[in-house]
Amino acid sequence: xxxxxxxPLSPTLPASLxxxxxxHSHFSDGMLAPGDVVRRAHANxxxxxxxxxxxxxxxxxxxxxxxxxxxxxxxxxxxISISWGxxxxxxxxxxxxxxxxxxxxxxxxxxxxxxxxxxxxxxxxLDKVGIHGAYEGALAFAGNPAMIxxxxxxxxxxxxxxxxxxxxxxxxxLAKGKPGYxxxxxxxxxxxxxxxxxxxxxxxxxxxxxxxxxxxxxxALFIEFxxxxxxxxEVLSGSQGLDEAREIAQLCRxxxxxxxxxxxxxxxxxxxxxxGKLPDLPEDLTPxxxxxx
Numbered sequence: 001x002x003x004x005x006x007x008p009l010s011p012t013l014p015a016s017l018x019x020x021x022x023x024h025s026h027f028s029d030g031m032l033a034p035g036d037v038v039r040r041a042h043a044n045x046x047x048x049x050x051x052x053x054x055x056x057x058x059x060x061x062x063x064x065x066x067x068x069x070x071x072x073x074x075x076x077x078x079x080i081s082i083s084w085g086x087x088x089x090x091x092x093x094x095x096x097x098x099x100x101x102x103x104x105x106x107x108x109x110x111x112x113x114x115x116x117x118x119x120x121x122x123x124x125x126l127d128k129v130g131i132h133g134a135y136e137g138a139l140a141f142a143g144n145p146a147m148i149x150x151x152x153x154x155x156x157x158x159x160x161x162x163x164x165x166x167x168x169x170x171x172x173x174l175a176k177g178k179p180g181y182x183x184x185x186x187x188x189x190x191x192x193x194x195x196x197x198x199x200x201x202x203x204x205x206x207x208x209x210x211x212x213x214x215x216x217x218x219x220a221l222f223i224e225f226x227x228x229x230x231x232x233x234e235v236l237s238g239s240q241g242l243d244e245a246r247e248i249a250q251l252c253r254x255x256x257x258x259x260x261x262x263x264x265x266x267x268x269x270x271x272x273x274x275x276g277k278l279p280d281l282p283e284d285l286t287p288x289x290x291x292x293x
Contacts, residue, residue, distance in 0.1 A: 013048075013287070013289045013290060013292065015280065015281055015283055015285070015286075015287050015290075016280045016281075017047050017048060017287070017289060018045055018046050018047045018048070018276055019046070019047065019048040019049075019050075019261060019287070019289055020041055020046045020048070020049050020050070020261070020262055020263050020265070020275050020276050020278070021048070021049075021050040021052070021075060021077065021093070021095055021204075021234075021260050021261060021262045021288070021289075022050065022052050022077075022079070022093060022206060022207075022234065022237065022238075022260075022261075022262020022263060022264050022265075023037055023041070023049070023050070023051060023052060023262065023263055023264065023265040023266075023275060024037075024051075024052065024053050024054065024079075024264075024265065024266050025037050025051060025053055025059040025063070026059075026143070027053045027056050027058045027059035027147070028053035028054035028055070028056050028059075028079075028147055028149070029054060029142075029147075029149045029150075029151035029152060029266060030053070030265070030266045030267060031266060031267035031268075031270065032267065032268075033059075033062070034051055034059035034060070034062040034063035034066070035062050035063065035065075035066040037049075037051060037063065037265070037275070038051075038063050038066040038067050038070065038072065038074070039066065039070070040268075040274075040275050041072070041275040041276055042067075042070045042072050044274060044275045044276035044277065045276050046072065046275055046276040047072070047073060048072075048073040048074075048075060048289060049063075049067060049072055049073070049074055049075065049275075050074075050075035050076070050077035050093075050095050050262070051063045051074075051076075051077055052077035052078055052079040052093050052094075052095075052206075052262070053078065053079065054078075054079050054080075054081060054091075054147070054149065055078070055079070055080060055081055055108045055111045055112050055147075056078065056108065056112065056147060057076075057078055057097075057099045057104075057105065057108065060076050060077075060099050061099075064076070075095055075096055075292075076096060076097055076098070076099050076201075077093060077094060077095050077096070077097065077201075078093070078094045078097060078104075078108065078196075079091050079092070079093050079094075079206060080092045080093075080094060080107075080108070080111065080186075080187055080191075080192040080195070080196070081111060081186040081187065082186050082187045082188060082189050082191070082192045083184070083185050083186045083187070083188065084188075084189050084221060085213075085217060085220075085221070087183055088211060088212070088213065088217075089184075089186060089211075090189070090205070090206075090211055090221065091205075091206040091207070092189070092192040092193065092196065092203055092204070092205060092206065092225075092230075093203070093204040093205075093206050093234065093260070093262075094192075094195070094196035094199065094201040094202070094203060094204075095201055095202045095204060095232075095260070095288065096200065096201045096202055096292065097196055097199040097200060097201035098199045098200050098201075101195075101198065101199035101200070103195060103198050103199070104195045104196070104198065104199040107187065107191060107192075107195045108195075110187075111186055111187050112146045112147065113146070114184055114185070114186075115145070115146055115147060115148050115149065116145040116146060116148060118182050118184045119135055119138060119139075119145070119148040119149075119153075120135055121182045122134070122135075122138075122150075122153060122174075122180050122181075122182045123135035123138070123153075125179055125180050125181075125182060126153070126157075126173065126179065126180045128179070129173075129179045129180075131157060131160070131162060131173070131180070134153055134156060134157070134180075137153075137156030137157075137159070137160070138152040138153040138155075138156045139152070140156070141155045141156060150170070150174045150180075151166065151266065153169070153173075153174060153180065154166035154169040154170060154174060157169045157173065165270070166270060167272075176212065189221075189224060189225060189228060190228055193225065193228040193229050193230050194228070194229075197229045202231050202232060202258070202288055202291070203225070203228075203229065203230040203231055203232070204230070204231065204232035204233060204234055204258075204260045204288060205221070205222070205225060205230065205232070205233045205234060206234050206237070206239075206262075206264070207234055207237040207239040207240050207264060208221075208222075208233050208234065208240075208248055208251075209237075209240045209241075209244035209245075209247065209248055210237075210239045210240060218251075219251075222251065222255050222257075223255075226255060226256075226257070230257075231257065231258050231288070232257050232258035232259065232260050232288045233248060233251070233252055233255075233257045233258075233259070233260065234248075234260045234261065234262055235248050235249050235252055235259040235260065235261060235281060235282075235285065236259075236260075236261035236262070236278045236279065236281060237261070237262055237263075237264055237273075237278075238262070238263040238264040238265065238271060238272050238273025238278070239264045239272070242279075249281075249282050249285060252285055253284070253285065258285075258286050258287065258288040258290070258291065259281050259282075259285035259286060259287050259288065260287070260288045261278050261281055261287075262278075263275050263276070263277065263278060
């Protein structure tokens with residue numbers, strides 16, 4: 001069962017719809033409660049919203065209730081972490097999934113189970129370069145060892161005065177090849193797409209320009225994703241620039257993917273893009289919501 005609130009917007013949803021299909025709450029690495037994310041989106045003019053916490057479905061019920069009270073079309077979503085190729089971490093969005101699907105729930109629980117041990121290893125690496133107490137500090141931001149992430153470490157490091165914002169932290173300590181980065185085996189691409197499709201959802205590659213892939217590697221990822229049943233790519237993202245968006249739009253046309261858009265919002269003043277503030281998708285692309293009616 002695909003869970004997308006049937007609000008009477010129009011018989012055919014337009015490509016210019018202000019849809020924000022990628023954002024996070026405090027159930028993963030966002031700062032706001034799910035209801036507050038929805039209220040902020042509504043205030044910013046969002047007409048369709050998907051909450052897509054990392055490997056987690058717990059915030060969806062609260063978000064849906066709030067959205068329904070506001071008359072905002074809501075899409076149950078998730079962002080699944082996968083390992084692909086040469087130890088690349090890639091994120092796959094599941095849009096319109098059934099949160100009660102047992103296979104999806106079990107798969108996500110397995111993905112989450114490795115976060116705490118990775119966090120301990122990250123803290124040990126950061127300790128070597130003079131950033132002490134990072135595990136406890138990150139956990140204070142996360143609240144749950146099963147959901148501790150690089151973003152929580154970044155907030156701790158900023159709070160300690162080592163950097164001015166989380167982007168600087170990622171650039172200097174937490175990106176691949178930096179002192180606090182630790183490799184981790186997430187789900188496979190086949191796992192993620194299978195869980196999403198099996199739960200009635202649409203699989204979408206999140207912010208494809210953000211990954212450190214050659215053009216050949218990106219094409220290989222797209223081909224494998226499409227062959228497994230993936231349907232869309234995120235053309236517009238708060239994690240991609242407009243030049244990158246134009247490149248991804250052309251690949252969207254070439255591969256016949258549906259186009260998605262999302263701010264990747266995490267917190268006020270922290271995210272590069274606020275909810276609902278993305279430009280429209282190119283008119284010649286078919287938006288992912290066109291198939292939802």
